[in-house]
Amino acid sequence: MAVTGDETESAATGDIPAYQLRSPNSGLAQSFVMAASPGSMESPSSQHTEEVTRKREVRLMKNREAARECRRKKKEYVKCLENRVAVLENQNKTLIEELKALKDIYCHKAE
DNA sequence: AGTGGCGTACGTCATACGCA
DNA sequence: TGCGTATGACGTACGCCACT
Numbered sequence: 665m666a667v668t669g670d671e672t673e674s675a676a677t678g679d680i681p682a683y684q685l686r687s688p689n690s691g692l693a694q695s696f697v698m699a700a701s702p703g704s705m706e707s708p709s710s711q712h713t714e715e716v717t718r719k720r721e722v723r724l725m726k727n728r729e730a731a732r733e734c735r736r737k738k739k740e741y742v743k744c745l746e747n748r749v750a751v752l753e754n755q756n757k758t759l760i761e762e763l764k765a766l767k768d769i770y771c772h773k774a775e
Numbered sequence: 776a777g778t779g780g781c782g783t784a785c786g787t788c789a790t791a792c793g794c795a
Numbered sequence: 796t797g798c799g800t801a802t803g804a805c806g807t808a809c810g811c812c813a814c815t
Contacts, residue, residue, distance in 0.1 A: 723799090724786080724787075726799085726800080727786085727787075727788090727800085727801095728785085728786060728787085730799095730800060730801060730802085731785080731786070731787085731801090731802080732784095732785085732786095733801085734800095734801060734802055734803095735784080735785090735802095737801095738802085
């Protein structure tokens with residue numbers, strides 16, 4: 665493993681990774697915030713905009729967590745598969761040895 | 776010291792899927 | 796059928812290592 669837990673650290677320490685500053689669709693949420701935040705005049709449309717922004721942020725946060733959990737489960741699954749491979753390889757080796765031994769016995773009897 | 780390749784983790788988007 | 800969740804795909808950041 666080349667990674668030393670750096671990114672989780674930066675997340676935990678509250679450092680904002682660069683990719684959070686510039687979201688791919690050019691910061692939809694950010695531009696909404698910009699549009700909604702100046703002044704506290706709460707016109708119905710700006711209230712709606714804020715609601716939309718809030719919903720989007722909640723959705724992104726939930727999806728972020730889901731993605732993390734998903735990766736964790738995937739890693740666990742891969743580890744299980746690797747363990748299973750190791751077990752089956754051992755079994756295979758043992759069976760091959762056993763077969764060899766039985767063949768030997770059979771050959772000597774036949775002589 | 777600078778740099779390119781590689782591996783890993785992350786966030787986001789799109790979409791499939793299951794449930795009320 | 797609309798909604799929430801899970802997951803694949805993609806782009807990005809970052810650390811490490813070998814090479815120059």
